Amino acid sequence: MLFAAAMSSVIGSAYTSATFLKTLHKSLNERSNLIVIVFIVISTMIFLFIGKPISLLIIAGAINGWILPITLGAILIASKKKSIVGDYKHPSWMFIFGIVAVLVTILTGIFSFKEVLQLF
Numbered sequence: 001m002l003f004a005a006a007m008s009s010v011i012g013s014a015y016t017s018a019t020f021l022k023t024l025h026k027s028l029n030e031r032s033n034l035i036v037i038v039f040i041v042i043s044t045m046i047f048l049f050i051g052k053p054i055s056l057l058i059i060a061g062a063i064n065g066w067i068l069p070i071t072l073g074a075i076l077i078a079s080k081k082k083s084i085v086g087d088y089k090h091p092s093w094m095f096i097f098g099i100v101a102v103l104v105t106i107l108t109g110i111f112s113f114k115e116v117l118q119l120f
Contacts, residue, residue: 009060014039055119062109062116069105072098 014036022029047053076098079090 010043069102073102
C-alpha cells in the first residue's frame, strides 16, 4: 500500500512538474517525456538515500499545499489588471474573500510546515 501511495505521488508530481516546465521554453516542451523520467529517477534516488517514505509523502503534501495560495494570489492580481481582463470588473467582495483565503491558507501552511519539519 505504501509503495502504491509513493508511486502515485511521484508519477503525478512528475507529470505536473513537466507540464509546468514545458510552458517555460520551447525546448522543454519537446523534452517533456525526458523531464518526467528525470523527475522520477531523482525522486527514487531521494527515497533510496533518505528513506522515511511516510515522512517524504507528508512533506510532498505540505509543499503541494502552497500551490493554492500562490495560484489564487496570482489570479487575484491578474483580476485587477486591465491588460489581462479588459473591461471585466471583478466584484470587490470576491476579491476580498480571495485575499482572506490566500492569507488563511498561507498561515495554515506555515503552521503545518513547521510541524512537518519535525519529522526529520
